Amino acid sequence: MSSLFDFENKTGRYTVMGNPINHSKSPFIHTCFAKQTNQNIEYTATQVDPGGFEQAVGNFQASGGKGLNITVPFKQEAWGLVDERSPRADIAGAVNTILFKPDNTLLGDNTDGVGLVRDLINNHQCGIENKRLLVLGAGGAVRGVLLPLLEQNPALITIANRTIDKAHILAQLYKQHGNILGSHYTDLAGQKFDLIINGTSASLNDQLPPLPDNILMENAWCYDMMYAKDPTVFLRWGIKQKATNTIDGLGMLVEQAAESFYLWRGVRPDTQEVIKAVREQM
Numbered sequence: 001m002s003s004l005f006d007f008e009n010k011t012g013r014y015t016v017m018g019n020p021i022n023h024s025k026s027p028f029i030h031t032c033f034a035k036q037t038n039q040n041i042e043y044t045a046t047q048v049d050p051g052g053f054e055q056a057v058g059n060f061q062a063s064g065g066k067g068l069n070i071t072v073p074f075k076q077e078a079w080g081l082v083d084e085r086s087p088r089a090d091i092a093g094a095v096n097t098i099l100f101k102p103d104n105t106l107l108g109d110n111t112d113g114v115g116l117v118r119d120l121i122n123n124h125q126c127g128i129e130n131k132r133l134l135v136l137g138a139g140g141a142v143r144g145v146l147l148p149l150l151e152q153n154p155a156l157i158t159i160a161n162r163t164i165d166k167a168h169i170l171a172q173l174y175k176q177h178g179n180i181l182g183s184h185y186t187d188l189a190g191q192k193f194d195l196i197i198n199g200t201s202a203s204l205n206d207q208l209p210p211l212p213d214n215i216l217m218e219n220a221w222c223y224d225m226m227y228a229k230d231p232t233v234f235l236r237w238g239i240k241q242k243a244t245n246t247i248d249g250l251g252m253l254v255e256q257a258a259e260s261f262y263l264w265r266g267v268r269p270d271t272q273e274v275i276k277a278v279r280e281q282m
Ligand SMILES: NC(=O)c1ccc[n+]([C@@H]2O[C@H](COP(=O)([O-])OP(=O)(O)OC[C@H]3O[C@@H](n4cnc5c(N)ncnc54)[C@H](OP(=O)(O)O)[C@@H]3O)[C@@H](O)[C@H]2O)c1
Pocket: 072, 112, 115, 136, 137, 138, 139, 140, 141, 142, 161, 162, 163, 166, 199, 200, 201, 202, 203, 204, 207, 208, 209, 210, 225, 226, 227, 249, 250, 252, 253, 254, 256
């Protein structure tokens, strides 16, 4: 999607809205992007109370803000609030980026999936085409990444989720875009995958989804959307199962931010040095 922003105007105010928001790395990331690309922008974090999201967005726009990111728990509400959506945000049912257009209408996008795909392919040279993918979880993050993953033409995406109905609903929703199935964790035994992407929130509580052993192909990859200083419990499982590569979601975080920045500013920042800088802070 190309930027709708006035590129000549190098100033602008942006924010990320969520609850909680105090640990957000977005202000640091976007400030790095701005310095690097010589854009005079201000990017803050805004804590929003439940029920206060629409008002907070209206206030920010009225005060001259140019756009915002949205994080937990407001991504779905943002989807309902915007006037127009990108196709990837539309199908995801979640918006993580809003651009205030010159006519004051709101354009919503979801950059999580393109962030994941760029991290896998550009930063780690992990092929997706013709590969068998297992995606764990069926919450907001997974909804956001399925279309960009399917656009890379994997042989199959299997979605496994604790609440099986949610996996089936997602498979049904995305089946027009590729080969995709919902599955119980118990039905994974005996199958083999080239790439497993953990999109559950289990790692946040140091828990592991109930995965059977021996489901990795040779040269398989394990990717956890969560990022941490040390390998997550899922990545430690991957190492034990002899995955060739184990990666956390820090690169996805920076890449999704870069796509928002591009939508707002029309400039693509260099993500490598920012990934390194965020990693060093952890
Ligand atoms: N790196 C990035 O840029 C980025 C971006 C977005 C999200 N994330 C990460 O993605 C993860 C998911 O976020 P979300 O917004 O999708 O959360 P969410 O909407 O709350 O969904 C959570 C999912 O995790 C599953 N789950 C939770 N605990 C589990 C457990 N112990 N075992 C198995 N499944 C479990 C849930 O299953 P049920 O449906 O059965 O409850 C659900 O599918 C978080 O770790 C978040 O930090 C990273």
